Amino acid sequence: MKFPGQRKSKHYFPVNARDPLVAQIQHDNPFARTHLVGVGQTIVDIEARVDDDFLNRHSLSKGHSLVLDEDKAEQLYQELKEHDLISHEYPGDTIGNTLHNYSVLADDKSILLGVMSQDLKIGSYAYRYLCNTSCRMDLDYLQPVDGPIGRCYTLITEDGERTFAINEGQMNQLRPESVPECAFENASALVLSSYLVRGKVTDPMKNAALKAIEHAKKHDVPVVLTLGTKYVIEDKKEWWIEFLKEHVTCVAMNEEEAEALTGEKDPLIAADKALDWVDMVLCTAGPVGLYMAGYTDDALKRESTLPLLPGHIPEFNKYEFSRPMMKTDCKNPVRVYSHIAPYLGGPVEIKNTNGAGDAALSALLHDMSANRYHKANVPNSGKHNGKFLSYSSFSQICQYSNRVSYEVLTQHAPRLSRGLPEREDCLEEAYWER
């Protein structure tokens, strides 16, 4: 496990073989390991630049992710091919992207639960998916299926907006019995997306996701949910609120999804409202940067030394140097919020915003894993004087998440093609310099 803040000494991960005391512990007890587990829909993103007319002709609503009937999907594909509009093909799926990025950042294991074509032809979409996925991602538990994986036509219009049209193939055929309990032992988190429950009633995927939640709860693994697009939420807002209350520790969303869920346009107020249902919130807001919200115990809260920010909650970032805890683990829970503007003000040239939100979430998950890893290996450390959800503070996680999103914005693919520079300047120092 690489530590999230390893790039400079202040947050250098203290589980280090060079320290003789740690080396001795390591000799007696080999390091306990952890990993991230996710339930995904194996999909390849097929990216094309189209005009509004194209979207209208195929009855697609802009910004939405829509599942098409097989014949309609085929028609759309033929038109893209005929006019030579396809520019890139990448492995996709919001969960696949998150697990891949996690494995690249942490240089450590993630487990993908999903489907894979059993008769794999070289050059097929399934083949492309496997070839371009981190070798740290454990694909051994994938359920073989007879047929293709999903394809996600990622249609980019001139205004930069992206619309997803899905040919689902076999992506929703994961069965609950293909979700093994052993994948959850020592896992640092289970990550799911709201897309998993929008298949046909006969699809087994929803029950597979519920099975994963059942295993996660049994093994005390936090459940993290990322909210697809706003349309998936709008359709059944009350259902999602109950789902969050019952199952979810941390919700990740962008400001549109946050509004669909809470009715609040302001991401800070929306994040605050979501804290009525979950313990921790990551809310990305495009060019405005991102927000985090959560709980910490009153006795463990830490004041920020950064400028206090105005907002609908005045000086909302006052305790952003605190570390997140589950509400039930706090004697006197206090709500904590943090915000960060885009790293370096955003890239000079944005190549593609697709996957920027997934990237932010993978950084948060990396920090949560680092905490579990550290706690398992150095349980008496002062870092664990409370039952924290992450290794770093709200403020530090915001910076890290934004830094990782920035990396995705500067490249074409939705997944990180490489890790962050090893010897990067301290984020706090580098943040506003270009």
Ligand SMILES: Nc1ncnc2c1ncn2[C@@H]1O[C@H](COP(=O)(O)OP(=O)(O)OP(=O)(O)O)[C@@H](O)[C@H]1O
């Ligand atoms: N136009 C932009 N300028 C600067 N930074 C941006 C811009 N768009 C996105 N970002 C950065 O990327 C992060 C995530 O972006 P965004 O809110 O667009 O995610 P998203 O809509 O969930 O993306 P996706 O669903 O494609 O993964 C933001 O918090 C911000 O740091």
Ligand SMILES: O=c1[nH]cnc2c1ncn2[C@@H]1O[C@H](CO)[C@@H](O)[C@H]1O
């Ligand atoms: O229905 C879906 N299920 C799973 N992933 C999806 C779906 N629609 C779009 N994306 C994925 O979202 C990523 C960007 O966040 C894209 O890479 C795309 O593959």
